[in-house]
Structure formats: structure tokens, C-alpha cells
Amino acid sequence: MRLDSFLIADNATVADGKLYVHGGGITRINALSLPLAMSLTVAVRLLVEEDEIGTTKRLTLAVTDPDGSSMLPPAPIDLPIERPGPDMLPDEEMLLQMTVGMALQFTRGGTYHFKLTIDEEVLRDLRLPVATLTQEQLKRFTGQVPPRSVGQ
Numbered sequence: 001m002r003l004d005s006f007l008i009a010d011n012a013t014v015a016d017g018k019l020y021v022h023g024g025g026i027t028r029i030n031a032l033s034l035p036l037a038m039s040l041t042v043a044v045r046l047l048v049e050e051d052e053i054g055t056t057k058r059l060t061l062a063v064t065d066p067d068g069s070s071m072l073p074p075a076p077i078d079l080p081i082e083r084p085g086p087d088m089l090p091d092e093e094m095l096l097q098m099t100v101g102m103a104l105q106f107t108r109g110g111t112y113h114f115k116l117t118i119d120e121e122v123l124r125d126l127r128l129p130v131a132t133l134t135q136e137q138l139k140r141f142t143g144q145v146p147p148r149s150v151g152q
Contacts, residue, residue, distance in 0.1 A: 001052055001081075003123040004095070005045035006116055012043040012099040019043055019097045029130045030137075035107045036130070041099050042114060048094035052081045060117040061100055066110025072102060106130045 010023030021043055029036070042061060057079045063071040084094060106112065114126040 001049060001057060001096075001118055001123075002047040003044075003116065004047050005043065006114075006124045006126060007043050008114060008126065008128060009041050009043055010039075011101075012041040014097045014099055017097075019045060019099075026128070029106065029128065031106065031109075031130060031132050032138075034109060034130070034132055035105055037103065037105050039101065039103050041101045042116075043099050044097065044116065046096040046118075048081055048096055050094075053083050053094075054081065056080045057118050058120075062113075062115045062117070063102065063104065064113045064115070066108070066112065068113075071104055071112070 005019075007021070007024050008026040009021050010026070012019065012021045012024065014020070024043065026040070029038070058076050059079055060074070060076045061072075062074070065071055079096065081096070088094070109131045110129070112128045112130060114124075114128060115122060116124045116126075
């Protein structure tokens, strides 16, 4: 199994074989103040290899704070890998798409980690820096919330 896409978004869902992403590709949070409560969604798209059909893979998404402490309770998901319908073409890629929504509390600045593991193998450790804006940064935006910034 290979990772094709792994991103943090404001919201995402899978429907009709498509991955719908709203506000995707979050790479940094510029907060006006901390702590900051936020709802985020992680969107995942995996490429399935032919020899994996008929197996079960264990997927785990871990979110840790700058100290490495877990922000979510462990919740591994066992994914049975099944052959798609008979109308699949011989050279067509087999995809597995999913989203995981979460409510997080960012208590302080630093780098948070979103780690995707399948069967104990880390496929991606996505780093999400969280910082508070300085007074100088706030002045530059003269009353506006800066792009990619959240919080009040």
C-alpha cells in the first residue's frame, strides 16, 4: 500500500468515489491567541497493490503535541482490502480514500505531528506548526484576519 495523498483540511468527505476537500492543504496555523480549539479533517488516499487484495491492514492516525503527548485516544482501524467491482479495468489503480474528523485543542505554540501508520509502518509524519501572531504581524493586516489564520 502506498500513500498518494495525506492532507489536513477544514473539512473533507468521501462520496461517490470522490474526495471532496474544503480548505485543504493546511500547513501552518497562525493563531491570534492560544489556546485554540479547532475542528480539522485529515484526508487520506492510498494506492492498493494487487497482492494486498484479500488482506486486512491496520491503519492508525496519531496526533501529538510539541512534547510528543497524544492529543487523541488510540483508535486503530482494521481495513479489509477487497477487490473492486468486476467492471474495473486491468490497468486501473485501486484506491482507498478516507477522512478522519477531529476536534483539537492547541494549547501552545510549537510543531504538532499527524502521523499515519499502516501495519506499524509510518507512511507519513506531517508536521503542523502552530504560532501566535506578533503585534507587528497583526499591524500588517490592519484589522483583517491574515490568510491561513484562525482564532479570536
